[in-house]
Amino acid sequence: MLQQAIYDRELHEECGVFGIFGVPDAASLTYYGLHALQHRGQEGCGIVSVDADGRFHRVKGAGLVTEVFSGDKLSKLAGSMTIGHVRYSTTGGNTSENIQPFLFRHNSGDFALAHNGNLVNSVQLRQYLENRGSLFQSTSDSEILAHLIKKEARCDRPRIFSIIDALNMLEGAFAFLVMTANRIYACRDKYGLRPLSIGRLHDGYVVSSETCAFDALGAEFLRDVEPGEIVTIDTHGLRSRDYSQYKRRQMCAMEYVYFARPDSDIEGCNVHAFRKETGRILWREAPADADIVVGVPDSSLSAAMGYAEASGLPYEMGLIKNKYIGRTFIQPSQELRERGVRMKLSAVRTIVRGRRVVLVDDSIVRGTTSRRIVAMLREAGATAVHVRIASPPMTNPCFYGVDTSTYDELISARKSVEEVGREIGSDSLAFLSKEALLQAGGRSELCLACYTGHYPTALYQSVTQANKDDK
Ligand code: SF4
Numbered sequence: 001m002l003q004q005a006i007y008d009r010e011l012h013e014e015c016g017v018f019g020i021f022g023v024p025d026a027a028s029l030t031y032y033g034l035h036a037l038q039h040r041g042q043e044g045c046g047i048v049s050v051d052a053d054g055r056f057h058r059v060k061g062a063g064l065v066t067e068v069f070s071g072d073k074l075s076k077l078a079g080s081m082t083i084g085h086v087r088y089s090t091t092g093g094n095t096s097e098n099i100q101p102f103l104f105r106h107n108s109g110d111f112a113l114a115h116n117g118n119l120v121n122s123v124q125l126r127q128y129l130e131n132r133g134s135l136f137q138s139t140s141d142s143e144i145l146a147h148l149i150k151k152e153a154r155c156d157r158p159r160i161f162s163i164i165d166a167l168n169m170l171e172g173a174f175a176f177l178v179m180t181a182n183r184i185y186a187c188r189d190k191y192g193l194r195p196l197s198i199g200r201l202h203d204g205y206v207v208s209s210e211t212c213a214f215d216a217l218g219a220e221f222l223r224d225v226e227p228g229e230i231v232t233i234d235t236h237g238l239r240s241r242d243y244s245q246y247k248r249r250q251m252c253a254m255e256y257v258y259f260a261r262p263d264s265d266i267e268g269c270n271v272h273a274f275r276k277e278t279g280r281i282l283w284r285e286a287p288a289d290a291d292i293v294v295g296v297p298d299s300s301l302s303a304a305m306g307y308a309e310a311s312g313l314p315y316e317m318g319l320i321k322n323k324y325i326g327r328t329f330i331q332p333s334q335e336l337r338e339r340g341v342r343m344k345l346s347a348v349r350t351i352v353r354g355r356r357v358v359l360v361d362d363s364i365v366r367g368t369t370s371r372r373i374v375a376m377l378r379e380a381g382a383t384a385v386h387v388r389i390a391s392p393p394m395t396n397p398c399f400y401g402v403d404t405s406t407y408d409e410l411i412s413a414r415k416s417v418e419e420v421g422r423e424i425g426s427d428s429l430a431f432l433s434k435e436a437l438l439q440a441g442g443r444s445e446l447c448l449a450c451y452t453g454h455y456p457t458a459l460y461q462s463v464t465q466a467n468k469d470d471k
Pocket residue numbers: 193251252253254255397398399400401402447448449450451
């Protein structure tokens with residue numbers, strides 16, 4: 001086997017959130033829930049619990065779930081209600097103050113908060129709040145919701161109205177969990193950009209960024225939180241309110257293409273099934289004259305299976321990922337990423353030697369990873385490498401919590417498909433069409449902004465920042 005170091009995968013989700021209401025020893029279950037969401041963030045994690053007397057307890061820290069909750073840490077988190085969080089930082093940087101859940105003390109009642117996504121008007125809101133006396137504990141934009149809730153809080157009205165007022169001031173992508181002494185509020189942005197689902201566990205409820213965490217606990221999926229909806233979870237069960245009448249179903253396409261685990265269902269569509277269908281369509285749109293189909297582990301394997309199935313070509317394990325590379329190498333910044341080697345891929349020489357390979361990958365961001373993989377397959381003896389990408393060219397940055405914040409980072413923003421193909425050293429290169437993504441999910445809407453430049457929200461400071469970063 002030929003081994004070569006491959007740099008860290010090129011895209012990162014910002015975070016995952018998880019919560020439990022009404023189940024004894026909720027912290028231990030939340031540990032397993034966060035473990036199932038670990039792929040959404042490896043830099044830090046935390047759990048806040050509320051005990052029977054309404055007291056809040058928190059454990060959080062830098063590292064993986066197994067590291068942060070080692071020893072007897074979970075025993076500090078008494079109670080049957082929790083929220084938890086796994087973090088990969090984009091906005092706010094990688095400091096311990098930015099690790100969530102956040103916990104706030106207030107005369108209208110303490111509360112904790114966990115967030116997945118990215119606000120595009122955070123600069124304006126932070127300025128607005130600081131001008132009115134708010135003091136921020138962190139540089140994360142997630143804390144903004146807490147300050148808005150506190151600002152809108154009044155002792156003479158229920159907390160939910162403060163949350164609704166606060167949510168209506170936010171613009172961007174978010175799935176928020178807010179936990180008070182006796183209930184959890186689960187909220188999703190009105191564009192539906194980030195996923196959030198509710199399940200049933202024993203006599204209580206679970207909320208999660210992805211349904212794979214329900215399966216890990218034996219919970220039963222109930223429903224998704226709808227765009228623009230706030231679901232209250234307490235001893236009365238589930239209650240729903242719309243905080244916004246404007247509602248879209250523009251789920252981030254990259255959740256299906258890359259981020260989510262294949263065993264998760266997002267808005268009724270299984271992620272593996274989605275990816276496999278993109279592979280089938282990719283064959284129809286861009287057939288290749290080849291001997292075998294090889295997928296890049298792990299997120300491209302489903303699309304590679306679909307491509308193989310539709311083409312009749314054998315699907316082969318021509319690349320193997322070493323699963324035992326430690327998290328030491330998982331680094332958030334480009335600088336550290338360039339230095340840190342996260343994983344090793346191995347080309348299986350006896351499989352690819354003398355063969356014309358169709359290499360199926362989920363995306364090309366900077367192009368460096370693709371170039372290394374193509375070179376590795378050639379060194380292992382592949383006589384041709386035809387690259388097929390199960391998503392369209394990424395030509396625009398994401399402002400909703402995925403760490404492509406500048407045009408400069410995106411090879412397809414600067415080069416044509418032919419030029420990208422030459423740059424990565426492939427014999428041919430083709431991308432999936434935008435229409436195919438909608439077709440694969442049976443959807444009429446998705447956020448496709450990183451492929452089209454048509455952003456579902458206003459962008460406020462983000463475009464200015466991206467342009468500045470480009471200079
Ligand atoms: S711009 Fe791209 S990565 Fe960002 S939310 Fe939209 S589809 Fe997802």
